[in-house]
Amino acid sequence: MKTIELVAAARPNFMKIAPLWFAFAKEPWAKVRIVHTGQHYDFDMSDVFFQEFGLPTPHVHLGIGGGTHGQQTGRVLEAFEAHLLESRPDLVIVVGDVNATPAAALAAVKLGIPVAHLEAGLRSFDRTMPEEINRIITDDICDLLWTPSEDADAHLLRQSIPPKRIERVGNIMIDTLVMLQGRIGGNPVLADWGLQEKSYGVVTLHRPSNVDAPEQMELIVDQLLQCAKQLPLVFPVHPRTRANLEKFGMWETLQNSPFTIVGPQPYLAFMRLVTASRAVITDSGGVQEETSYVGIPCLTLRENTERPVTITHGTNRLVKPEQLATCLCEALEKNVSPANIPLWDGKTAGRVVKSVERFFMQGGGHA
Ligand code: UD1
Numbered sequence: 621m622k623t624i625e626l627v628a629a630a631r632p633n634f635m636k637i638a639p640l641w642f643a644f645a646k647e648p649w650a651k652v653r654i655v656h657t658g659q660h661y662d663f664d665m666s667d668v669f670f671q672e673f674g675l676p677t678p679h680v681h682l683g684i685g686g687g688t689h690g691q692q693t694g695r696v697l698e699a700f701e702a703h704l705l706e707s708r709p710d711l712v713i714v715v716g717d718v719n720a721t722p723a724a725a726l727a728a729v730k731l732g733i734p735v736a737h738l739e740a741g742l743r744s745f746d747r748t749m750p751e752e753i754n755r756i757i758t759d760d761i762c763d764l765l766w767t768p769s770e771d772a773d774a775h776l777l778r779q780s781i782p783p784k785r786i787e788r789v790g791n792i793m794i795d796t797l798v799m800l801q802g803r804i805g806g807n808p809v810l811a812d813w814g815l816q817e818k819s820y821g822v823v824t825l826h827r828p829s830n831v832d833a834p835e836q837m838e839l840i841v842d843q844l845l846q847c848a849k850q851l852p853l854v855f856p857v858h859p860r861t862r863a864n865l866e867k868f869g870m871w872e873t874l875q876n877s878p879f880t881i882v883g884p885q886p887y888l889a890f891m892r893l894v895t896a897s898r899a900v901i902t903d904s905g906g907v908q909e910e911t912s913y914v915g916i917p918c919l920t921l922r923e924n925t926e927r928p929v930t931i932t933h934g935t936n937r938l939v940k941p942e943q944l945a946t947c948l949c950e951a952l953e954k955n956v957s958p959a960n961i962p963l964w965d966g967k968t969a970g971r972v973v974k975s976v977e978r979f980f981m982q983g984g985g986h987a
Contacts, residue, residue: 634670
């Protein structure tokens, strides 16, 4: 029996561990546990996803909560190390690029516990982005690096990572989408809110570069108001964004605008909203991938992306805030179709399981 611990901290991590949990739970040789660090703690940002996906209550909850980057990273390092000293799993799996990802990987690797990174090798080459630093550090210290696309492999090799650590397994977010496709289609959110298919757009914003500075936030809100004249907008507001909109005195403006303003949405409702929309405006990483896979035009309010395959093969376009309304107009005139990206096929978790089996067969030590 091999014990595997899946580490999850924040909203986008829960979509990534769900297919892994189900894939490992089926294996007679694997005992799998979920460790929740507690970075996201509101029901709408955390528990609802465990319920929707049918995941068990996390076996361990580190209760880290919010804080500065240093606080979040330091607290996970300390608390996860203390946990590992007791639990001593055979493998730790970290996902994505949130603050817990490098912290948990560091705690494990220093105790001699092998650690794997799923969604390895993504690079925006923008070191002002906290996630970029998390990605670089995590990839350097992990024993197994599971990548979603060819560019990711190349980035790791350029970082002098030995090729034997790298394996392209595909995109885990697509597994979740495929797994839940039927339930997404049956979700009643459109009827509940009186929305017609293909008659509205969806907005999500939470990157510090967009929502932490009043001038940038004001520019974006102004453009969104112009966009709303072309297409009604549904805007599920992230807690960081809401707090800043309130602080900058813009929350009232939005409340009185033609937008549908709602709180963070559960996965099924959110994906139903996205799949039935005309276009999506976002700064999320995962949403760039999901819109490409389902063939919905995506305007990404960022200067760069660590997921360039969504531009070259998908429906994504990077836009500057001041171009947003014009770009939306152009996007509405174009026909787009779902992207066909190699290994974005709903079978990534199965490839991860095979990779882990091979890893243990070869001795299961540090690579
Ligand atoms: C974090 C991740 C980001 C990811 C995003 C998804 C890092 C560096 N950032 O950013 O990569 O795309 O999650 O949401 O790890 N808050 C609540 N309730 C919650 C969670 C957060 O009110 O359940 C508040 C926090 O107290 C904080 C703010 O929202 O004030 C931001 O949360 P934080 O976890 O620091 O970063 P995110 O912006 O969510």
